[in-house]
Amino acid sequence: MISKELIGASAKPLVLSVLAQGEDYGYSIIQRVRQLSEDQIEWTEGMLYPVLHRMEKEGLLVSSWQVGDSGRKRKYYRLSKTGAKSIAREQAQWIAVHNTLAKLWGMKPCTT
């Protein structure tokens, strides 16, 4: 299991990257991250929403209420232009951390 601190720190890049693939709503974002991480990243689910709202306030996301496939109202999030641009910056930071650790542990660094 990944520590609480790391889960908190990785929430923003994860949300940005999930939404880079298209708009989505809270529950579905959580499920996709859980599946991709093979159950390693397990959020306290309600905590994602304040993160989404903060990112919206920062201008990284745009939200809108739509009627989902369930027939109920759902709040969908998508990337704003600023949000899309910020992914590259996040990527560079995470790769830098990853590469540093990889070198220290004698693993092959990530090239992209």
Add this chain to the structure above:
Amino acid sequence: MHDVDKLIANWKSSIATSEALRNDDLDELEEHLRCAVERYQQKGLSLEDAFFLAERKLGSPGQLDGEFSKTNIDYIWTQRIAWMLIGFVLMSVAFRMVGFVGRIAFWTGMSVSLSPALTAVAQNAAIAIAWSGLLYLLIRARHNDRGLRRFFRQGSRWSLTTAVLIVAAMFLLIEATNMASQVVMSRTVSVSTIGEYALANVIGGTVLQPLVIIASLVTAILLRRQSRCETST
């Protein structure tokens, strides 16, 4: 009502004490719960188990409140200021009303030529009855009115603090104006009449106003506790 709606309604009332959750946030969390319940039911869980799991994974009301408070701090303070203004307005109105009742009692006492001391007693009695009546109406209305219930869950701390501060300030102010008016009156009315009236009035007022403060505080605390019990059951 559908079973899941009942469970959702219970959950909503358990979280209704939070000042940090806007209606929009509640709707979003509700939709999340419904999605999670559906998914767990598809996996073969009973409705109750599915809901229990979904609710636990969503986070406790305390956790949600703490986390949303960080994001919605401006919303929380807008609400608190609104509650304080409501407390101020309500208390001002209450003061005017009670003052009016007191003045009626005073003029009635004077016109039926009650002794000055009895007039003061009647005036203070009328004021005491008026305050009790207002408190009683507030308590009665609370059970029927959704807005008032919300007020007692979220706003009472802020509006009643403001109200109590106003009462305390008025207490000091009224004492000062009382004294000033008695000085003015002493030029037209015989001093013994004023003295008798003033003594009874000052004693009445001095006893009554701290009592109003204490009664408001006790009522507020009792009602808050009661509304907490209602939410937790």
